[in-house]
Amino acid sequence: MTSWKGWLRLAGVSLLATLAGCSQPIAQTPRQQAAPASEVVRLTDAKANLFVRLQHAPITKPAYSTDEIRQFVTAARAAESIEDPLQRCLAYPDPPHSHWSHDAVVAYCRYRLQPMISTTEINALIRNGQTAELDNRLAAALHAQLTQPEAHGLLDAIYLQDFHYDAASERPLLDAWKRASPKSAFAYAASGYAYAEMAQDARGEDYTEKTAPANLQSMSSLLALAENDLQQALALEPRLTPAYVAWIDGANIGRTRDFVENIGERGLAAAPADYAINSDLMFARQPIWGGSPQAMEQLASQAQAHAMENPLLKLLPTEASFYEASDCHCDPKIQLANYHEIFDQLPTTAIMWRAGDLASDNGHPEMVVVYLSETLRFLPYNPLAIRAQANRSFSLTYLGYPQWALAEADKVVATDPQFDAGFRARALAYEALQDYPHAIEALRRAVALDPSSSWQLLELGNIYGYKTREWDKAWEISSQITQKFPNEANGWVLRAMIQVAEPRAGLKDTYDEFNARFGNDPDHQTALSEMREALKQQAGPGGLNSTRLKLPPH
Incomplete structure (x- = not known):
């Protein structure tokens, strides 16, 4: 029997990608199972050495446990309810198991x-x-x-x-x-x-010889x-x-x-x-x-x-380590491991922001929430802060805090109604709250603001295909994606899911196209394998015996 959690569930993709200067998930996932505390990456204890020595091993586990994130989110949200900006900054929690100097934090808040x-x-x-x-x-x-x-x-x-x-x-x-x-x-x-x-x-900004x-x-x-x-x-x-x-x-x-x-x-x-x-x-x-x-x-x-x-x-002691980590020309997950070490001491907002975006690009929402929350702690009025807000909103939804994520997305939209990432973040939060009409409305607004992005179309297809079961609308979206973004694998996956689950003819053509485009990509072998399994279950040309197949759960 085909495993729909593998290739057919767009929402099962856990990648995070940077779009329009704001890192966002390609598609929503089921709530991630957090690692137990024993599997959480721990910072070294308070350092005898002033400077971080760079690591050479990538980060492979959550940087913070579920309990640590829950405690941090609770404290951060309470602090953000304080109206006075200085008192808000002073009341804010530091990152879990960090060793930030209290005097430095107070001085940086004031600065x-x-x-x-x-x-x-x-x-x-x-x-x-x-x-x-x-x-x-x-x-x-x-x-x-x-x-x-x-x-x-x-x-x-x-x-x-x-x-x-x-x-x-x-x-x-x-x-x-x-x-x-x-x-x-x-x-x-x-x-x-x-x-x-x-x-x-x-x-x-170019080199002298190119200027x-x-x-x-x-x-x-x-x-x-x-x-x-x-x-x-x-x-x-x-x-x-x-x-x-x-x-x-x-x-x-x-x-x-x-x-x-x-x-x-x-x-x-x-x-x-x-x-x-x-x-x-x-x-x-x-x-x-x-x-x-x-x-x-x-x-x-x-x-x-x-x-x-x-x-x-x-x-200042974090600056040299940050420069070396950022300029290492190494695996981004090695960079993240080093940024996590650097965060043991108070870094500048430039470091916080860079680390948060890199964490988003590499599937660590727990780091995104901590690092970008700290960025917003010190830079609440920066003109570009809405980018960090939108980015954090995505990760809050991913970690299971859609109500706060929605509130943050609404702030982004209110600040700049032309910034499409605010609507994407709003849509994802609504989807997690199972408010599909409002999610669809936000996604259509995002499409209108940025028709060059496939993300919002994919998420629309995700809702129509997996949530509301509006097959014609889902099919229309899949057709738009495969025509406009033919190298977007999830568009073909959505198309195949509809052909299996509705059912609708043409799965063999979709499989052939998918295989031609992505057959040599190791990331898509599971999808190819499960498409082949679905083809074997066809009752005849252009048809499927759908009684043997399970639809994704509502």
Whole structure:
């Protein structure tokens, strides 16, 4: 007898794939049986060594047990109900069996969520001729950064938020600020910061030998303007840490390695406990820029001498290990094993997000939920946070939390009704809740938003074929998939299921097409074998003796 849980149940596919910048399951699975606690991958105990040593074995078991995920989800959802963003972050659970520094967590919550002057406010002050007021507010932020433990990195965060993005469009206002306040260190630093960003935009992301000479010339001209403004800013106020940050960033793409290190040394001499200076110099020491993991570790070790003063520096030891793990050119499951080790200590949100997406791509929803929940803990207002929310929603459904998954998907849809991943996440949650009409509605909306993706069509076929038994609709969907996405194996599987279960003629043709396209693929041998078994049960040409076959359960 044919085993319908094998090849005919689209919902039995457990792969996770990245779609539109948001990792999502190819199809819903029955609720996964979690491994017992003894089979859960455990982090090493609190490390005597400051740095993670890379593993060479892939992760093969769940990173967290069912009980650990249940406890984490319960605590995370309770924390996310807190309205105040800082208190929400502080109340959030750390990953199961991790050893995150409490002081570092508190500092990172404050760093990411502290209130600060916005780009809109800054632009309004400049336009209204209130540059003296702007200078006073930035001076107060610098004073707070230097004197108040709860304000570590405040001015650095202001400059990153307000002068790093849309630098070219802000140029006229920054020039107006310099003209209105010719002795303002803050104006020169902002101008230099923006010039450095414009230089990076001009250069692009390709290797130097693949970058047009005109782009490199534009970069050099902009870097010269940046350096001139940044030097003037530091001459007026040597403690102005964002000026060092921008100078390191600019020098890293247009100057020698020694020059970058010289600027870094100057910055650390002025502010040895500044997280942004240390972090940018750490980036500049990556091997891709001519540095090395050893140089990165040296900087992280050096910074720990000031970690009591600024606990944000405790994030730095994860950077070298993360770079090596990300650049290992190895099995993604080996990367995941290393990311899991790195998570023993508090990493940056960039690491959290990268790890969550990789976990999604490689079938570890328990890691997705933990890693992306921690990402959202520290970055709730990031413009791209809805991608992490949608991704987490899929994994919450997969792990058996469809109610929370649906609530998260609804937030994504409300934030951006044109983001198709929100509707896909909503559909999957509704399907898990057996609310098929709403699942179908969400999937059709996803199809309209992104007709280039096969995922939503497959899930529609999944519902029509396996849930509501609307064979004509399921057949129509399977025809669309096989015509539009002929190399999508599950489209042919859906077609074969309908031909067996309804039944409908043509299984031999479907088998031949499937065999021609996927016969040499080891991942599809079970499907081929079970199609052959179904063909043997045919009563005659074009017909099947369906009394011997079991339909998938409702």
